[in-house]
Amino acid sequence: MRFGILGPLDVRTDDGTPLDPGGPRPRALLSLLLLDAGHPVSTQRLIEGLYGAEAPAGAANALQSQISRLRRRLAPHAEIEAVAAGYRLAAPSDSVDAHRFEQLSRDGRAALAAGDHTRAAMLLREALALWRGPALPDLPDAHADTMRLAELGLAAAADRIEADLALGGGPELVPELRALLAEHPLSERLYGQLMRALHAGGRPAEALGVYEQARRTLADELGADPSPELAALHLELLRGGGSERQRLPVQLTRFVGRESELDRIASLLAQGTRLVTLTGPGGAGKTRLAIEAAGQHAGVCFVELAPLTDGAQIPYAVLTALGVREGLRTPATDSTDRLLAALEDRELLLVLDNCEHLVEEAARTVSLLLGTCPGVRVLATSRESLQITGEVLVPVPPLPPEPAERLFLDRARAVRPGFEAHARVPGICAALDGLPLAIELAAARLRTLTPDELADRLDDRFRLLSRGDRSKAPRHRTLRAVVEWSWDLLDEEEQELARRLTVFSGGATLEAVEAICGLPYPEDVLASLVEKSFLEVSAGRYRMLETIRAFAAEGLEGAGDVGAAADPRPARGPTPTAPLKTAHASYFLRLAEEAEPHLRGGGQLAWLDRLAAEQGNLDAALRYLMHRDTHRALRLMGPLSWFWRLRGVHGERVATARELLGEVGDAPPPGLEEEYVLCVINALSGTGDEPELVARAAAVLHAYRGPLRLPYILVMWAVATGPWPDTEAHALALAGDSRWARALLDVGLGFRTQFEGRPAEAEQYFSRALAGFRVTGDRWGQANCLDPLGMCAHARGDSERALELLDEGLSYTRELAAPEETADLLRTRATVLMHKGDTTAAAAHFEEAMALARGAGLPDKAAAARRGLGDAARLSGDTARARVHYENALQECAANWFSVGETVRCLLGLGRTAAAEGDTDEALDWFRQAAELAVEGPGDLELADTAEALASTAGSPERAAVLLGAATGLRGGRIENNPDVAPVEAKARANLSPEAFEQSFEQGRKLRSAAISER
Structure with missing residues (x-):
């Protein structure tokens, strides 16, 4: 939860939903607990805070009642714990705005002391933004705490103003300082800051007048003179001193993000690096970053090179920025010589902005300056490096998601005050490649568009983002102008390859570029495009920003056929892009077919990573083929199906598979029966409402003789539709001689015998399957055997062996980055830990499993993990x-074949909870509902769980023993050390003779499943 006491008490859940703690007394009580969140607050302190020094009789009992009511209000989001001397709100301190404010203020003050003024200003602004009004208004008697927070707030405001002054601020700070002084007329620090701000703004007389105001106020109120520090500042201003204004453009907006780049630039300059060049694509924010970095230094000169059209003008532009003018009697000299003479003995940081269009001439000038003027350092911005010895490059890539979203929100609030985070903001920032200029232009459109309207129009980004700041240079007013500025710097060969590269989605390897783009030996042209910030290269992959890609695609005839957003309908006639797209689809079809057998063997990890890197291209190829060549589209979907399944993204492909089925028709093309069945499996939504589709695919599979080329059909069919419907002989024929497929069938047989209550036989099947998968080297297969084998060991009471097996399985699924299987193993491991009594560790496992399942779009697996959290909470005593x-x-349980078991266990959990709370009638009602549903499950395990639950509420020890015996008979064995069952059995044994217990137990073992459901 999030709590606010810097203003009226504000309580919100993690998703932002407000929560009302109640009337004045509960609000005061919560405020007291929040002042020491995470720490005990004594009963005496709480009573005094609520009732004052003269507490009424019964105040302690009243406090307990208030605590109880407040607990109910906050549950289940926050907990108030009773401790030895009082109570503790179990919430981290950083969930309370006052504590976050204090930490941010301390960090900001430390940055200020270290000379990092940009970071100081950022941290202090963030701290001050937490204030929504006077602190603790719901706790009127907390004068000491209120005063302390108010003083900290004033100190933070003054620290932030100090940082702004150091960054070149001046006149814009005057109104704020005057308002603060009106509230705090005895603050000498504020008087000094106001004097400095006025002087920096060219108002020295007013600055001196402020000193006189301070002197009179201090004398009248305190009978004291100004401090020596304030008097020294006054004397400095009288003498015409004061710090020299830095020659940097004043920025009108807050700087957001780029902390790591700022730190790197500062470190390089501090280490004596003399040439630092910021490189990156247009709109990445190189100029703004250079200004922020230069603002940390004294002696700065900023030179804008973009308006220049001739490199010979560069020395003169620098001289002009330095304020060096030719006099009437000055002999004519070369501008370069004059520049060298002017800077020969000076200490200066020279910022050269936008060098790319004059890069060779800029490089010559910088080389001369660095070789002649030892006190000069250069900070340059360019879309390609200057390539001078000693140059250090600082790439300025697009913003990562979090700072990109902060930038969008900051600029959005400037045009729409009160704008809050919106679900479409991350997608908007991602679609704009995290380019700051594009984000700022997009945020500005919120004057007239909603976030949904803005996001839906980004396909036409160049038209949408065509209204920029009129005060900026034309090349920075629109997104198109920014990209055109870079495009015009490319030669014809570079432009042509850039256009062809738009066929790729998500980047490309050199091999793919060479095979698809029809340009032999493209390394040099690719390198040139990288140097000019048109491409990014990482780990051997070349990637074009989506904004640049959209622009380049406009220059390719038939551009609507290019890229991820391509029109899926076939073009009316041949276009120059058609051969390119066909070559692209053919290349990635070959790649997928080459990868398929490796996804089931020892090369699994490398090929999974390779396909993951090409996922955008594979999807684009599938979309292209789907409406042009359905046979090849099916061929591509076939091998991709197992990749999607392993990486937990198969649910995202339902719409694609359905669309392809619509193109293919009701019958598979000859020779593509397997691919057709996989397409059907991918098209199933998991809601169970596609029986005709399932029947159609089942008929195809039933008629197919095998052996399978794509044997993972067996497992995908079982997961999607239920246990294998055909005979075991047919399944063996489909598996053929494939060791991998035979191991897979053993896994299926293991689960079948387990469901049928034959655990020893099931363990043999799983062990044989594990041996087979170990030979193939398939990590996925091994993990899926180790999970049930771990549960077999756990059922025998060997928890340590169970954890060893499960940990081995987890090591494989984490290597594979397989979210579903990792979630399964985590849930199993959590169950073992929970039965060992470690409910805290178990809950952490269940939480992680739930997050993985949700991320992979698996509601049943998420429901299972949440049910596990319920078990952990119940066993630890927290029934609410x-x-x-x-x-x-x-x-969360979905309507599919394997949701039955999970629903039964949830109903049993609710029944056990009611029983723990003493409501036996409610418990029996839940247990009966579970029993009625359990008969619909795939086996008898759900009925076994139900029988054990009914035993806990049995009316006699004999009946409890019968039900426990029935559970053992249905399951084919006992689960040792089950904390829900062990106490029930112990109680029944204690109330029966050994002979009577065994007789009843054996009677239960012989019961049929129908009899259990009737009971």
């Missing part, structure tokens, strides 16, 4: 939280 988890898990 357990009930919430079980109810939420029930809502």
